[in-house]
Amino acid sequence: MGTPVSRPLRRVVPTLNSAEQAGRALADLASGSLRPPPGRSYAALRRGQVTWPEPTLLARDAAVADAVWQGSVRLARLEAPPSHLDERRQESDHD
Structure with missing residues (x-):
């Protein structure tokens, strides 16, 4: 979260992604430097790490x-x- 509230909120909920983490992940996906594993296309940022879960129904x-x-x-x-x-x-x- 990149809002003024996010920094204090991250102390309470440390698993929130930062704007920097989200931006880096998006840039890596858009540039092709981060590619999905075979059979996956849905990316999610969890605790600062890109994961490849099954999409919801x-x-x-x-x-x-x-x-x-x-x-x-x-x-x-x-x-x-x-x-x-x-x-x-x-x-x-x-x-």
Whole structure:
């Protein structure tokens, strides 16, 4: 946490990640100097260390992923591409 509250809070909750730790992890991931192990794609920073846990069920939900993408498109004021869920619905209509 990089807020003015984070330093005193870290004394009480020492497992909080610092802004420096988070920034370093993001830079390593973005630059490719830190790569996921085979079969992993989800990274989490735990106690200052990058870990590769299984994503939660919510993170693996296609409808949630689609909603996040569609929301991002609206926030960025981009033209929305068709939803991959719409394509699945059309395929199931033909079955």
